[in-house]
Every structure is written in C-alpha cells, then in structure tokens.
Amino acid sequence: xxxxxxxxxxxxxxxxxxxxxxxxxxxxxxxxxxxxxxxxxxxxxxxxxxxxxxxxxxxxxxxxxxxxxxxxxxxxxxxxxxxxxxxxxxxxxxxxxxxxxxxxxxxxxxxxxxxxxxxxxxxxxxxxxxxxxxxxxxxxxxxxxxxxxxxxxxxxxxxxxxxxxxxxxxxxxxxxxxxxxxxxxxxxxxxxxxxxxxxxxxxxxxxxxxxxxxxxxxxxxxxxxxxxxxxxxxxxxxxxxxxxxxxxxxxxxxxxxxxxxxxxxxxxxxxxxxxxxxxxxxxxxxxxxxxxxxxxxxxxxxxxxxxxxxxxxxxxxxxxxxxxxxxxxxxxxxxxxxxxxxxxxxxxxxxxxxxxxxxxxxxxxxxxxxxxxxxxxxxxxxxxxxxxxxxxxxxxxxxxxxxxxxxxxxxxxxxxxxxx
RNA sequence: GGACACGUCGCAUAGUCAGGCCGAGUGCACCACCCUGCUAAGGUGGAGUCCCUCAAUAGGGGGACCGAGGGUUCAAAUCCCUCCGUGUCCGCCA
Numbered sequence: 001x002x003x004x005x006x007x008x009x010x011x012x013x014x015x016x017x018x019x020x021x022x023x024x025x026x027x028x029x030x031x032x033x034x035x036x037x038x039x040x041x042x043x044x045x046x047x048x049x050x051x052x053x054x055x056x057x058x059x060x061x062x063x064x065x066x067x068x069x070x071x072x073x074x075x076x077x078x079x080x081x082x083x084x085x086x087x088x089x090x091x092x093x094x095x096x097x098x099x100x101x102x103x104x105x106x107x108x109x110x111x112x113x114x115x116x117x118x119x120x121x122x123x124x125x126x127x128x129x130x131x132x133x134x135x136x137x138x139x140x141x142x143x144x145x146x147x148x149x150x151x152x153x154x155x156x157x158x159x160x161x162x163x164x165x166x167x168x169x170x171x172x173x174x175x176x177x178x179x180x181x182x183x184x185x186x187x188x189x190x191x192x193x194x195x196x197x198x199x200x201x202x203x204x205x206x207x208x209x210x211x212x213x214x215x216x217x218x219x220x221x222x223x224x225x226x227x228x229x230x231x232x233x234x235x236x237x238x239x240x241x242x243x244x245x246x247x248x249x250x251x252x253x254x255x256x257x258x259x260x261x262x263x264x265x266x267x268x269x270x271x272x273x274x275x276x277x278x279x280x281x282x283x284x285x286x287x288x289x290x291x292x293x294x295x296x297x298x299x300x301x302x303x304x305x306x307x308x309x310x311x312x313x314x315x316x317x318x319x320x321x322x323x324x325x326x327x328x329x330x331x332x333x334x335x336x337x338x339x340x341x342x343x344x345x346x347x348x349x350x351x352x353x354x355x356x357x358x359x360x361x362x363x364x365x366x367x368x369x370x371x372x373x374x375x376x377x378x379x380x381x382x383x384x385x386x387x388x389x390x391x392x393x394x395x396x397x398x399x400x401x402x403x404x405x406x407x408x409x410x411x412x413x414x415x416x417x418x419x420x
Numbered sequence: 421g422g423a424c425a426c427g428u429c430g431c432a433u434a435g436u437c438a439g440g441c442c443g444a445g446u447g448c449a450c451c452a453c454c455c456u457g458c459u460a461a462g463g464u465g466g467a468g469u470c471c472c473u474c475a476a477u478a479g480g481g482g483g484a485c486c487g488a489g490g491g492u493u494c495a496a497a498u499c500c501c502u503c504c505g506u507g508u509c510c511g512c513c514a
Contacts, residue, residue, distance in 0.1 A: 046483045060440035074494040
C-alpha cells in the first residue's frame, strides 16, 4: 500500500508513477475521492457514536425512575449509529480497493517503458566460446543422468521434473554456496512455511494482478508461495522492530508457480517449471538505507555469478516491468549459449515501504514515533542456475567442468562425466 | 480423530460464573526525575497501537482495539455463535 499522506498531498507524484508503469493515472483520482468519502462517513459515524457513548453512561448512573425515558431516547440513536457504522465500513472497503490499485511509487532513476526498455548497467565475465556445437542444458542433463523431464511429466504433469544423481547434488551445492555467502554477510537463515494465509499473500502484493500465477488450496484457504519472500516478509508482520542495523534473513524453500499465461514459453528443460528451489535474501531496513542495501544485495549476487564463472549482465528494469510492490528492480542475466541470449538468473527488488505498510511492520524513530520500514529481496541461488552452469562449462565429450567454488560441496569433484 | 481447558496493555496475572463506576488493576521489566550512596535498593511521575479531527514541528477533542469475525443490548473484556491459535489427556500413526 502506498502512503496515503503522499496520495493526498502530492497526487501528481503518484500519477506520474502510475503512468510510468503504464497504469491508468485515473486510479489516483479515484483513490482520492474514495479517501474523502471514507473520511466523511467515518466522521458521521464517530460523532454519532460519541453521543451514544455519553448517553449510555448517563443511563448507567441514572436512577430506576429516570431510566425508561432515557432508554427510549437512546434506542433511536443506536439505530442511527448502526447505519452510520455500516456505511463507514462500506466506504472503508471501497477506499482499500481503490488505493490497492495503485502500485508502489517507482524511483526517479528507473527507466520508463515496458519489458524491453531496460537499461544495461554492465556486462561482466568471459563469454563462453565453443569449437563444437554446444548442447543445451537438457541434453547435457540427460547425458549426465541429472535431469529427468519424462518422469516428471508422468508423475506430476508438464513443467515438472526430477533432478537426479549429480543433478540433484549440483542443485544442493549451488544452494549451499549461496547460503554460506549470505550467512557470511550477517544473514540469519530461515526455512519458512511455503503455505501462507491470504492476508500475508495480499500484504506482500502478490494477490493483485498476478493472482492467477498462484496455487491456492480452497479446502484450507491457504496459498502456496512462489517465493520465500512472502513468508519472510510475513515473519515480522504486525511488529515493531529495530532496524538500526539492517535486519537480514536468508530463506531456503521450494517455490510453486502456476505459470499461467506462459503456455508455449520455455517448454524445454528446467528453465520454467512449476516447482523449484530457491535461496532468497530478505532485508528489513530504514527507508533511508534501502537504496544502499539494494546495491549491497546486487553486489552479493554478482559475486555468486563470478564464483560460478558465468558471463552475465546487470539490467535496471523498466517501470512497466516492475512487480506491484517494487520501486526499483535489478536483474542479473546470465549468458545461455544455446539460446544465444541472456536469461534472468536473479532479481533484486527494493519494495521501499509498500509491503510493510499493509503488513504493519514498523520501527520506532528517534522521535519515539513509529514509521514503516523498507523491505528488499533478492535471489542468491536457485535451480535455474543449473541451466547456465551446465551450458557454460560443458565440454565436447559431454562432460562438464565444475566451477571451483562448488567443488567443496561435491566432495572435491572436478568434472561431471556422462553416465554409460 | 475424541475430550477438556485456555487466549487481557513487553512478560506474568486480576477482572469474565452478578453486562455500565474497566481502555482496563497489580507485579516485573522500561523511561524521566528525586533520594541515597556504592552496585543493589527506596520515592514520585510517565508510558500502548491504529484512525478521524482541531491546532499545527508541542498539544487538545473524538472513535476503535481485551485472539479474529459476527450477534444480543441503550451499553460487552464480561452473554451467545463461528473461526483461528495454544495447552493437557486419550486414541491412531509415519
């Protein structure tokens, strides 16, 4: 949720942000109108209620003889209060709906436009060259006995897979490398729930436009999370926390995504599947520190790319491609040789105070007053990385060189050899 | 799965079985000041969150919040219903 104060005082700023995202700026005027009618209704209710409270107190003190007359007079008032309360509640709901349509205010530096209007900040690492026809990650995965899509489909349907043998171990190795990097930098590890309540899902901003991306269990009224960000953000819901130093958590969880609307996209291999694993960094900090922390998170992500010997670029995502909670987002995209393209391996978003406002996560300022904190999130390892690792480090005979950083997690293994 | 009990201001509890004088007492912890003087205690005062509003960097007025949501009533922490959570016992079982 955006800051209502900002909505009232600087509607132009909010409109500009909505326009930059490609949203209808009229949503802003609608929210402002809903806000004032909500306040009107609230005042009507509250003044009636105040009168009722006062009169009720008199009845309590009144003598037996006085009571019947007073009672009759207040009965009428009670009915009015009930009506006024109902319309105040209605107005409140209407306001929440209206303001909910406004997505987070994008930062000034964010490039305008849509998916293709990103800015490339830098390109790093050595682009892999081959003197043979490189195999794609699935072909390699099958040679190594590491990926089994057929059986994934047999058991669970399209876009499900088994990681097998060295594939499963490689995934775990990447996860542990990421986990250790995060822990070295002061992150506290959490293994969070992957089923969450509606209010937590809504609070993190995932129940808006992308609701059809999410698995829902109606029998239990719970949602399966598409990223541990959800449960990590909910961790401190309705709390007042100390963020004198950034409060850093790293969560390791399985992620579930319906991938509705991406039919036909990335159908081969494990690039886009319904279920995968991810190590996610999540930070609570002050709004003032958020941008600096965002760059720190990006820095750790890049260190991972370098440790894995990947060729990658960093892009500053355009406003129209930001999630509803994000004010700015950097993607790290690694080179995937057989696709002749950079593909997103990690992403890091600065959500400023958008998530915490709805989740009720505040800190106590120097003036003793509470204020919402900022949240940031970023991936530090995920299953998809296997795609770039396998393709980048493959050799003519189908074997794959293990990046040195991963070897300690694989018992010193230097080369992945094809089976049989 | 069955039975019972419970959920109050950071923690622990009182208040619920007689609805109003209870936004709510007490202890501990906390903050400020005082006292004392030596490492622990004594005194006084203060303090919750959210929203609306007047005034406006202070402060005043009002509303809401006793797990959540409904209901009864002029009036609900207190009565009724539903849900959620916790504990104990029984059963069952990876």
